Amino acid sequence: MAEIELEGVWKVYADGTEAVKDLTITVGDGEFVVFVGPSGCGKTTALRMIAGLEEISAGKIRIADRVVNDVPARDRDVAMVFQNYALYPHLTVRENIGFGLKLRKMDRAVINERVNHAAEILGITELLDKKPKALSGGQRQRVAMGRAIVRQPEAFLMDEPLSNLDAKLRVQMRAEVLRIQQELGVTVVYVTHDQTEAMTMGDRVAVIRGGILQQIAAPQVLYDNPVNLFVAGFIGSPAMNIVEAKITRKGDVLTATFGSTELTLGDQVLSHHPDLERHIGESVILGIRPEEMEDAATVGGPVKGATIDATATLVEKLGSEILVHFEVDAPRVVTDDVRELVEDIGAITSEDLGKAAATNVSEFVAMVSPRSVVDKGTAITLNVDTTRLHFFDVETGIALGGLRATGKTGPPHSHGLVATHEQNPETEGDST
Amino acid sequence: MANAPVTTRVDGPIEPVRPDDLRPEGKGLAGRIADVASHGPLYVILVLIGIFWMLPAIGLLVASLRTAAANADSGWWTALGNPSQLTLDNYQSLLANPVIQRAFINTVLITVPATLLVLFFAAMAGYAFAWIRFPGRDVLFLVVIGLLVVPLQLGLIPIARLYNQLGIFGSIVGVVLFHVGFGLPFAIFLLRNFFAGIPRELMEAARMDGASEWRLFFRVVLPLGIPALAALAVYQFLWTWNDLLVGLVFANSNSQPITVAIREQTRQFGANIDIISSGAFLSMVIPLIVFFAFQRYFVRGLLAGSGK
Structure with missing residues (x-):
C-alpha cells in the first residue's frame, strides 16, 4: 500500500502529440482515485505511465516515495487490471492468478494459499481449475482482479475494467470492486470514461480533458462546485x-x-x-x-x-x-x-x-x-x-x-483549466 | 386525475410458448432428407474426385506388394482380384540392404535437427520482429519476406563452394544447415504474424506480473504459439524428409538420405517398379504418421495469423 505521486508529468509522442500535459496528482495511501474524461483525453496514457507500460516524457512519478521513471513495469510492484482482462488463455484460472507469484519464484504452498484466499474473496473458488474461455465476462473480470490481489502490490491500476460487461453486471461489479478495495485497503487508480462510474466509485475524481487535469475533488464537490x-x-x-x-x-x-x-x-x-x-x-x-x-x-x-x-x-x-x-x-x-x-x-x-x-x-x-x-x-x-x-x-x-x-x-492564461489538487485534504473531508 | 386504474385483460387461457414455436424454420426429417438429396450429387462428385486423386498412390502401394515379375506380367489392379500374389518380399529385400538402413538413419539425422533448429531460431526471430522494438526492424523483416521468393536452386553452387572451403561438403551438418537456411524465411514470416496476433494487453499483463523478456517468451508467447509451432514443425519436417535435390547435391554416400539412396538402387536397364514403389512407400510412412498426428494443428496453424 502506498502513495502515488505524479509531478508535472508529460507524455509527448514522437510525432509531437501531447497526450498528457503537466499532470500533477497525488493519490493517497488507500485512496480510490478515478481518472475520468472523454475518450482520448490522456487518462489511460497517464495510468499506463504509472504502470510502466509507457515511458514518461517529462516529470516524475513516485510510488511509495520511490521515483519509478526508470523502473521497468515488473519492478514497480503495482498490479493492473485490463479492459479486456488479458487472461492467459493457456493457463487455468488457478495458474492465471498465481502466475505473478510463480514468476517471483515463491513457494508453491504460499502461492496456493494466496490463490485460494483471493478466490474466496472473489467467490470463484469453484472455477479455479477451468480455463478462461469457459468463463463468462463477469467471471473473467473476477479472475483479472484475483491476479492483482494475490500479488499484494503497492497499488491497483484499473483501466476501464468494467466497460466490457453488460449494464446490470457492471453495476454489480462496481460494488464488488469497491468492497474488495475497502477490504484490502489498497490504493487504486481507476480509469473510466463513464461519469456515473467515476462518481459512484471514487474517493476523489480527477476530470481530465485534452491531457490536462481540470479538477480533482470528491464527487460531491465536483458536482456542487465545478471549476469550469x-x-x-x-x-x-x-x-x-x-x-x-x-x-x-x-x-x-x-x-x-x-x-x-x-x-x-x-x-x-x-x-x-x-x-x-x-x-x-x-x-x-x-x-x-x-x-x-x-x-x-x-x-x-x-x-x-x-x-x-x-x-x-x-x-x-x-x-x-x-x-x-x-x-x-x-x-x-x-x-x-x-x-x-x-x-x-x-x-x-x-x-x-x-x-x-x-x-x-x-x-x-x-x-x-x-x-x-x-x-x-x-x-x-x-x-x-x-x-x-x-x-x-x-x-x-x-x-x-x-x-x-x-x-x-485561477490563472488567467489557462482556458479555465484549473487544477485544485492542493485542496484535496479539505475536499476529501467533505465527502467522507 | 390521470390515475385511472390500468388493467390488462386476457381473454381465454394463456398457452405457454413451446420451444418449437420459437425455432424459426425448424428442420424436420423431411427437410433433412431433402438436404441430403440436394447435396447428394455433390458428395458423389467429391468422392469420385477423391478416388481419382488417390488412384496413383493406391496403385503404387499395390505394386509394391507384388514381385517384379508379376508387375512386369500384368497390371497392379489384377491383384485386387487375386490377393494371393501380394507379398512383402520387396520390403524385406529393401530393409535388409545396409545402404538403405544407413540412409534411413541419415534422413532422421538430417530431418530432426533441421526441423528443431528452424523452430528454435524462427520462434525467437518471430518474437523479436513482432514485439521488440529495435532500429531497422521493419527493413530487416522486409528482407526476410524478400528471401521467401529466392528459390533454393539459386543457392546450390555458391553454397557448395562455401561448404568446400569450410570442409563440410558431403556431411550431414552441411545438409542440415542448408535446410535450416532455406526454411527460416517462411518460418519467421509465419511465426512473426502469429505472434503479432497475440493481444498486446496479454504481453503487458505478463510484464506487470513480473515477467522479463525471456520469461515472457517462454512462459507466454511459446505456449500460445503451439498451434503455429506445430504446423510449422510438420511442414518443415515433411519438406526436409521428402527432399531429394539438396541431399543429392550436398550429401555423399555416407550421409545420403533415403530419397537419394532409393534413387541409387534403381537399375540402369529394366523395370525398377519393385524398388521404386516399395522405397517410395517406405519413405512416406514416417511423414504420413507425422502428418496425421498433427493434422489438427496443421490446418489451424496455417490459417492462424492470416486474419483476426
Missing part, C-alpha cells in the same frame, strides 16, 4: 443546462436575465459567488442543473422571481422522475468546451450547434417529480432553486466564485 464549464457539463446526468444570462442590479435586487426569464438572485448567491460582483451589468454563463428545477404545481405554486415558464417539447417518464425538455428563448452557449463535449457524445455536430445558436433557442432539460402531470406540448412553470445556480465567465468558462471563493482565482 467542462467539468460542469461532464459531471451530472442529464447534463447541466447552460445559457448566457445578463446580470443586472435594480436597487438592491440582483437579477439574471435570459430571454424572457428573469431570476432574482438572493444575497446568498452573491456571498457564494463573490466574483459575480465584478460581472454586474455584464453577461455570464448561467448553469442550472436539471435537478434544481421542479414543477411548481407539485410544490405549492410558483416562487416569485425564481420561475421559468416553458412549454414541454418532450417528456421522458422514467418512473422515479420525469425529464421535461423545453426551449428557452435565449441564444445557446457554444463554447469550445461545449463543442468538444457535444462532439464527443456525438449526438449532434458542431455545425448543428452553430445553427442552433443562431436561432435564439436553447434547449433545457428539467428533472421533475413523477407527480407532475406535464405532458408533451403542455405549458409548465418550473421553480428554480436560485441558491444552486452556477456562474461561469463567458470568455474563459471558469466558474465565478464557487469552490475557490476565498479570493484565489
Whole structure:
C-alpha cells in the first residue's frame, strides 16, 4: 500500500502529440482515485505511465516515495487490471492468478494459499481449475482482479475494467470492486470514461480533458462546485443546462436575465459567488442543473422571481422522475468546451450547434417529480432553486466564485483549466 | 386525475410458448432428407474426385506388394482380384540392404535437427520482429519476406563452394544447415504474424506480473504459439524428409538420405517398379504418421495469423 505521486508529468509522442500535459496528482495511501474524461483525453496514457507500460516524457512519478521513471513495469510492484482482462488463455484460472507469484519464484504452498484466499474473496473458488474461455465476462473480470490481489502490490491500476460487461453486471461489479478495495485497503487508480462510474466509485475524481487535469475533488464537490464549464457539463446526468444570462442590479435586487426569464438572485448567491460582483451589468454563463428545477404545481405554486415558464417539447417518464425538455428563448452557449463535449457524445455536430445558436433557442432539460402531470406540448412553470445556480465567465468558462471563493482565482492564461489538487485534504473531508 | 386504474385483460387461457414455436424454420426429417438429396450429387462428385486423386498412390502401394515379375506380367489392379500374389518380399529385400538402413538413419539425422533448429531460431526471430522494438526492424523483416521468393536452386553452387572451403561438403551438418537456411524465411514470416496476433494487453499483463523478456517468451508467447509451432514443425519436417535435390547435391554416400539412396538402387536397364514403389512407400510412412498426428494443428496453424 502506498502513495502515488505524479509531478508535472508529460507524455509527448514522437510525432509531437501531447497526450498528457503537466499532470500533477497525488493519490493517497488507500485512496480510490478515478481518472475520468472523454475518450482520448490522456487518462489511460497517464495510468499506463504509472504502470510502466509507457515511458514518461517529462516529470516524475513516485510510488511509495520511490521515483519509478526508470523502473521497468515488473519492478514497480503495482498490479493492473485490463479492459479486456488479458487472461492467459493457456493457463487455468488457478495458474492465471498465481502466475505473478510463480514468476517471483515463491513457494508453491504460499502461492496456493494466496490463490485460494483471493478466490474466496472473489467467490470463484469453484472455477479455479477451468480455463478462461469457459468463463463468462463477469467471471473473467473476477479472475483479472484475483491476479492483482494475490500479488499484494503497492497499488491497483484499473483501466476501464468494467466497460466490457453488460449494464446490470457492471453495476454489480462496481460494488464488488469497491468492497474488495475497502477490504484490502489498497490504493487504486481507476480509469473510466463513464461519469456515473467515476462518481459512484471514487474517493476523489480527477476530470481530465485534452491531457490536462481540470479538477480533482470528491464527487460531491465536483458536482456542487465545478471549476469550469467542462467539468460542469461532464459531471451530472442529464447534463447541466447552460445559457448566457445578463446580470443586472435594480436597487438592491440582483437579477439574471435570459430571454424572457428573469431570476432574482438572493444575497446568498452573491456571498457564494463573490466574483459575480465584478460581472454586474455584464453577461455570464448561467448553469442550472436539471435537478434544481421542479414543477411548481407539485410544490405549492410558483416562487416569485425564481420561475421559468416553458412549454414541454418532450417528456421522458422514467418512473422515479420525469425529464421535461423545453426551449428557452435565449441564444445557446457554444463554447469550445461545449463543442468538444457535444462532439464527443456525438449526438449532434458542431455545425448543428452553430445553427442552433443562431436561432435564439436553447434547449433545457428539467428533472421533475413523477407527480407532475406535464405532458408533451403542455405549458409548465418550473421553480428554480436560485441558491444552486452556477456562474461561469463567458470568455474563459471558469466558474465565478464557487469552490475557490476565498479570493484565489485561477490563472488567467489557462482556458479555465484549473487544477485544485492542493485542496484535496479539505475536499476529501467533505465527502467522507 | 390521470390515475385511472390500468388493467390488462386476457381473454381465454394463456398457452405457454413451446420451444418449437420459437425455432424459426425448424428442420424436420423431411427437410433433412431433402438436404441430403440436394447435396447428394455433390458428395458423389467429391468422392469420385477423391478416388481419382488417390488412384496413383493406391496403385503404387499395390505394386509394391507384388514381385517384379508379376508387375512386369500384368497390371497392379489384377491383384485386387487375386490377393494371393501380394507379398512383402520387396520390403524385406529393401530393409535388409545396409545402404538403405544407413540412409534411413541419415534422413532422421538430417530431418530432426533441421526441423528443431528452424523452430528454435524462427520462434525467437518471430518474437523479436513482432514485439521488440529495435532500429531497422521493419527493413530487416522486409528482407526476410524478400528471401521467401529466392528459390533454393539459386543457392546450390555458391553454397557448395562455401561448404568446400569450410570442409563440410558431403556431411550431414552441411545438409542440415542448408535446410535450416532455406526454411527460416517462411518460418519467421509465419511465426512473426502469429505472434503479432497475440493481444498486446496479454504481453503487458505478463510484464506487470513480473515477467522479463525471456520469461515472457517462454512462459507466454511459446505456449500460445503451439498451434503455429506445430504446423510449422510438420511442414518443415515433411519438406526436409521428402527432399531429394539438396541431399543429392550436398550429401555423399555416407550421409545420403533415403530419397537419394532409393534413387541409387534403381537399375540402369529394366523395370525398377519393385524398388521404386516399395522405397517410395517406405519413405512416406514416417511423414504420413507425422502428418496425421498433427493434422489438427496443421490446418489451424496455417490459417492462424492470416486474419483476426
